[in-house]
Amino acid sequence: MNMINEAVSFPGMLPFDTMGLYEPPRPRYILKMPRVVPDQKEKFESDDIFKKLSRDGEVRFTGFRDRPQEERKIRFQNGCREGHTEISFFSTGINIQLMFNPNPMMYHHHHHHHHHLMNFERELDFDKEHGKVHIKSHFIMNGVCVRFRGWIDLERLDGIGKLEFDERRAAHEDAILKEQLERYSQRLKDFEDTKPRNTNLNDNRNGNWRQ
Secondary structure, three states: OHHHHHHHHOOOOOOHHHHOOOOOOOOOOOOOOOOOOOOHHHHHHHOHHHHHHOOOEEEEEOOOOOOOHHHHHHHHHHHHHHOEEEEEEOOOOOEEEEEOOOOOOOOHHHOOOHHHHHOOOOOEEOOOOOOEEEEEEEEEEOOEEEEEEEEEEOOOOEEEEEEEEOHHHHHHHHHHHHHHHHHHHHHHHHHHHHOOOOOOHHHHHHHOOOO
């Protein structure tokens, strides 16, 4: 019992059974954790993990490891056709859940400009090479917008893949981050204007980045 009491005495900690009951008042200046780091390209090019993953390397399907190989092959293809799969990079042991658009026609009617159609590339392609599926997936990893590009052999359930920096999505997320930070600065300024005598403001600032 003493241990629980000690734990609760630390600021911000609550026993699990009361967490659902206690909802602290949320000041209006709180900001959600940013999805991306301020300089995504620099981090992609300098971070050791990204350096390894940006070179072509072996990837493997990691789902349903306890099932027989024939069943895993079927489940792998079914998952792909639904728009998801799980892979690991052999060089680092990193596991990633890939999500992608399994429908090749979905993007066509959104863009009327010719150059969009020229750049169009299927995210899931069983037809490109016999016995393989080619996959492209966009996601944010360690605060950086990246794109997985690779293929997996339908019999062996392994293949080759790598991560690329996703310039277009990075620019989009940068704009959101910039807007978030501007809004945060304005809210903090408004807060300071309304509470000029608050000596604990520095503590509040530190807590604002928590989700």
